[in-house]
Structure formats: C-alpha cells, structure tokens
Amino acid sequence: MRTRTTPGPQRRGIAGVTMVELLVTLTILAVLTTLAVPLFTATMRRSNVTNAINSLSSDIQFARGEAASQHRFVSICRSTTGTTCAAGASSPYDYDVGWMVYSYDVSAKGSNQSYSGTSGNMQILRVTRQLKGASLRATDTDVITFNQTGQFVTTGTRTQLLFAACARTGTADTSNTLGTNQAGIQGSLLTLRASGSVAVTPLALTAKCDI
Numbered sequence: 001m002r003t004r005t006t007p008g009p010q011r012r013g014i015a016g017v018t019m020v021e022l023l024v025t026l027t028i029l030a031v032l033t034t035l036a037v038p039l040f041t042a043t044m045r046r047s048n049v050t051n052a053i054n055s056l057s058s059d060i061q062f063a064r065g066e067a068a069s070q071h072r073f074v075s076i077c078r079s080t081t082g083t084t085c086a087a088g089a090s091s092p093y094d095y096d097v098g099w100m101v102y103s104y105d106v107s108a109k110g111s112n113q114s115y116s117g118t119s120g121n122m123q124i125l126r127v128t129r130q131l132k133g134a135s136l137r138a139t140d141t142d143v144i145t146f147n148q149t150g151q152f153v154t155t156g157t158r159t160q161l162l163f164a165a166c167a168r169t170g171t172a173d174t175s176n177t178l179g180t181n182q183a184g185i186q187g188s189l190l191t192l193r194a195s196g197s198v199a200v201t202p203l204a205l206t207a208k209c210d211i
Contacts, residue, residue: 046167049134051131053200057190064146068146077144078099079097094137095163098127098131102122103125104122136165138164144161161192162190163211164188186203186205
C-alpha cells in the first residue's frame with residue numbers, strides 16, 4: 001500500500017535591507033524634511049498674524065455690542081497686566097503686549113477714561129494677554145471708546161485707527177520686536193472706522209509693520 005506524503009511548508013528567505021537602499025531612503029527623508037520645514041514655518045507665521053487680527057477684531061466687536069446693550073461706555077486700552085491701562089505710551093504703539101476691555105457709566109467725566117480698580121463704576125469685561133509670534137502696532141495707544149450706540153468715539157484728529165499685524169521671523173518673541181511683512185508671510189491691516197465697524201485687508205508688501 002502506497003502512502004502519500006504532503007510536502008511541508010517551504011522555507012523562504014528573509015529579504016534584508018541593503019546599505020544602498022537605506023542610504024537612498026534616508027536621503028529622500030532628508031529632502032522631504034528640507035522642503036516641509038519652511039512650508040510649515042510659513043504656515044505657522046501666517047496663523048500668528050491671523051490670530052492677532054482676529055483677537056483684536058473680536059474684542060472690538062464685543063466692546064461695541066456691550067456698549068449698545070449696557071448703554072454704557074465700553075473702552076479698550078493697551079495693558080501689560082490685565083488690571084491697569086498702559087495707554088499713552090510713546091512710539092512704537094505696540095498692542096501686542098496685550099489689552100483689556102472694560103465698561104463704565106456715561107457721566108460728566110466723559111469717555112476715554114483709563115481703568116481704575118478703585119472705582120466702583122468700572123468693570124473689566126475681557127483681557128487679552130501678550131500675543132505670541134506676531135507684532136501688532138497701532139496709530140496710537142490712547143484709550144479706544146464706544147458709546148451707547150456702538151460707535152467709535154472720535155476726536156477732531158482721531159477719526160479712525162489703524163492696526164498692522166506682522167509675523168515675527170526671528171528667534172526673539174518680545175513686544176519690542178517688530179514683525180516682517182513679505183511675500184509668503186504678508187501682514188494684515190485692520191481699520192477701525194468712526195462708525196465702529198472694522199475692515200481687515202492684506203498689508204501692502206511695500207508697507208511697514210510700524211504704523
């Protein structure tokens with residue numbers, strides 16, 4: 001009687017990675033990394049500019065709404081602490097150090113009052129801390145106020161305000177470091193009109209980041 005035998009599994013050779021293949025792979029990874037890092041860096045810098053402008057625009061719209069709903073003055077001032085105003089500083093008029101939004105009653109003292117923690121009439125509504133990765137320069141750093149109808153309180157020479165946001169490209173990220181406006185990481189310009197409305201446009205490549 002003949003017995004059939006089933007052949008067992010055949011042994012297969014394990015393919016190894018040659019030194020040449022490894023070097024080729026590492027070279028490709030190095031090239032891809034070289035290409036990807038600048039693109040990622042530029043994207044992050046553009047994001048920093050967008051965040052700076054969006055933060056300011058959002059707080060301006062918030063201040064307008066609160067002024068109209070509370071029937072009070074609502075002001076924004078440059079602030080490094082979040083509890084006191086640091087307005088009226090000389091150039092550069094840097095808002096990237098942070099700002100605060102606060103309200104107070106309409107009275108004989110008028111608008112554009114600096115915040116006072118000892119006044120029971122004033123209330124802090126919002127605080128924005130120091131910005132990272134972007135400079136934000138303004139026409140001036142005087143107090144910005146919105147009246148009971150949400151309009152920007154203007155003066156004879158202060159009928160609108162400009163804010164320029166630019167990405168910082170160096171290693172330093174301090175408030176006195178001015179950003180860079182160039183192709184690929186173009187800055188943004190925010191205009192606060194007398195009506196209280198804002199317009200955001202790209203900063204012309206020929207324009208400086210210091211308003």
